[in-house]
């Protein structure tokens with residue numbers, strides 16, 4: 246399933262790299278501790294977090310995540326956005342808390358495209 | 359530092375062993391806006407060399423954690439990367455406060471990260487633990503008020 250489909254179904258607001266919404270999402274990971282995400286997330290994951298600092302872009306780039314979703318309406322910091330545009334990492338914002346958003350995406354990915 | 363897209367890959371011969379690639383990269387202490395760029399660059403180099411995904415993935419995690427620790431705790435440091443047909447060797451040297459109790463620092467969950475570092479999502483106390491998990495050989499030594507030295511070897515299955 247691509248990011249665009251997920252963004253539409255869950256009313257996500259896209260904040261960067263809107264030309265990369267065809268990125269394929271193959272799984273997901275939820276976490277705010279960067280070392281945990283580094284060790285345990287996978288390529289193609291959508292990363293759900295409430296971290297807004299620019300280092301999330303470095304992690305998503307290195308792990309080749311499909312994109313990042315910020316929960317609880319958290320907005321990315323200005324330098325986070327600049328980096329995300331540069332590195333072509335889609336950052337989206339959801340008004341849901343992490344638990345609900347994770348559940349919703351889990352269900353979406355569990356279904357056939 | 360080398361521009362990633364200008365890399366030429368040739369096999370060099372030293373007295374001891376053939377190596378496919380070797381280079382050194384500087385890390386600036388305290389500069390979180392650049393944190394992760396060395397690890398990202400090294401990952402591209404290893405991919406370009408055609409190393410197996412698993413080796414690339416482990417090397418990227420190890421380099422990232424080591425780089426972040428230099429940025430978080432040391433004044434400055436550098437990473438030496440050497441790729442041979444059988445191994446990826448990663449050495450990280452820094453000038454900084456050093457680690458008084460290495461055994462304790464290696465424990466999952468132990469961290470001295472300050473509030474500012476924690477607010478950015480670091481400080482879970484998982485970095486060194488992860489480095490140990492994802493390396494085939496890991497040596498660490500440190501001198502208080504001088505610096506820290508890590509040597510990591512990741513084996514490449516014979517297929518390049």
Ligand SMILES: Nc1ncnc2c1ncn2[C@@H]1O[C@H](COP(=O)(O)OP(=O)(O)OP(=O)(O)O)[C@@H](O)[C@H]1O
Nearest residue numbers: 280427431463469470471480481482483484485486
């Ligand atoms: N290069 C270094 N120089 C000085 N102290 C270090 C260095 N690397 C690690 N340490 C010390 O060892 C502790 C544990 O490091 P480790 O990387 O495992 O966790 P962390 O950096 O605290 O958190 P995380 O890596 O999960 O974000 C650090 O909190 C710090 O006290």
Ligand SMILES: [Mg+2]
Nearest residue numbers: 426427485486
């Ligand atoms: Mg660390």
